[in-house]
Amino acid sequence: MVDLALMAKLVRALSPRARLILLGDKDQLSSVEAGAVLGDICGESPGFSAGFSRRLAVATGVKLGGEGDGPPIRDAIVGLTHSYRFGETSGIGRLARHVNRGDGREALALLARGDCQDVVWRPLDSPRDLATRLAEAAERLGAYLADGTPESALEGLDRLRVLSAHRTGPFGVETLNQLVEECLETRGVIHPRSPWYHGRPVLITTNDYNLRLFNGDLGITLLDPASEGKPRVFFRTAEGCVRRIPPARLPEHETAYVTTVHKSQGSEADEVLLVLPNELTPVMTRELIYTGITRARSRVEIWGAGSIFEAAVARRLQRSSGLRDALWGAR
Numbered sequence: 001m002v003d004l005a006l007m008a009k010l011v012r013a014l015s016p017r018a019r020l021i022l023l024g025d026k027d028q029l030s031s032v033e034a035g036a037v038l039g040d041i042c043g044e045s046p047g048f049s050a051g052f053s054r055r056l057a058v059a060t061g062v063k064l065g066g067e068g069d070g071p072p073i074r075d076a077i078v079g080l081t082h083s084y085r086f087g088e089t090s091g092i093g094r095l096a097r098h099v100n101r102g103d104g105r106e107a108l109a110l111l112a113r114g115d116c117q118d119v120v121w122r123p124l125d126s127p128r129d130l131a132t133r134l135a136e137a138a139e140r141l142g143a144y145l146a147d148g149t150p151e152s153a154l155e156g157l158d159r160l161r162v163l164s165a166h167r168t169g170p171f172g173v174e175t176l177n178q179l180v181e182e183c184l185e186t187r188g189v190i191h192p193r194s195p196w197y198h199g200r201p202v203l204i205t206t207n208d209y210n211l212r213l214f215n216g217d218l219g220i221t222l223l224d225p226a227s228e229g230k231p232r233v234f235f236r237t238a239e240g241c242v243r244r245i246p247p248a249r250l251p252e253h254e255t256a257y258v259t260t261v262h263k264s265q266g267s268e269a270d271e272v273l274l275v276l277p278n279e280l281t282p283v284m285t286r287e288l289i290y291t292g293i294t295r296a297r298s299r300v301e302i303w304g305a306g307s308i309f310e311a312a313v314a315r316r317l318q319r320s321s322g323l324r325d326a327l328w329g330a331r
Helices: 004-013 037-042 050-060 072-076 091-100 104-113 127-141 150-157 173-186 286-293 306-313 323-328
Strands: 119-123 160-164 201-204 218-224 230-236 242-245 253-255 258-260 269-275 296-304
Touching: 037 323, 091 104, 091 119, 091 286, 091 296, 104 119, 104 306, 127 160, 127 173, 127 269, 150 218, 150 230, 150 242, 160 173, 173 253, 173 258, 269 286, 286 296, 286 306, 296 306
Parallel strands: 119 296, 160 258, 160 269, 269 296
Antiparallel strands: 201 218, 201 253, 218 230, 230 242
16 A cells, blocks of 8 residues: 555665565555555566576476566566465455456356355445445444453454445445444444444544554444543554553544445455445446455455446556556556
8 A cells, every 4th residue: 555655765765785575465456645556566577587487496496487588576576376364266265366357247247146155246226225234234233342341342343344435425434334323323232422432443544653553443432441431442452452542542533334445455354345336436446346355254245236346347447657667668
């Protein structure tokens, strides 16, 4: 997700003797800001050069076979193909490959056949159907509140992640969060009499280095017995512990029953519910669909219109920053 300007600053700050290793998925969404850095660096690599392949064979005993001519950067690109999140032959793995190849028809056919338990397609043509659909899912969405401790509640949040392509509009995050909140209140799962009610999930949207809270961090609001029953927002630490923060101290944030696909990058959940709009907007691209699908460990459910899904998978995010041509030569 790093943008071109930030990457340029990073590279300028490095010592000439430093080694920079970038690890990521070039097929996911790029940054909101200018550039598609990782995708441009990886390019469409033709494989290692003959000379580099020979050196690898001597060092490892594995013969890869060099291919023709090409820029030196291709010897610095290694493609990792094994996923530890889901199996290669799983429905999620097969669906992700169809989407990544731009084959929307095969991807939709795989979903519609229903012969893979871990990928599910549910047609959704009108926003009028959303409230009913979300009411059906409300029990799963609020299940984390049945867990007794902040640690288990945070783990429960990762069982199901609801994602949307947009922030606003009838299929956007703001609308979906409101609908989910209403569904859970109707069922008596939550009681949102104040903004900081027990059970409200919160997503941090700006970095706060003093609090060590960063854009994309997910927390949960609970009434804390250790704080005289006052609401506190609990977050996981990098060490695997849980810390509590008073709501008034939080940096910018938002309710997070539903988040955008962009905000979900770097996270994962047992199940993902991806809600697509009923029109082809600029953000609806192959990269967005692929990113949403690959957040799931065990199950993906997609709601949308088949024609919009196919059209989005056929579209690639095209950005011209000059970086790809500089590294790989003009196309």
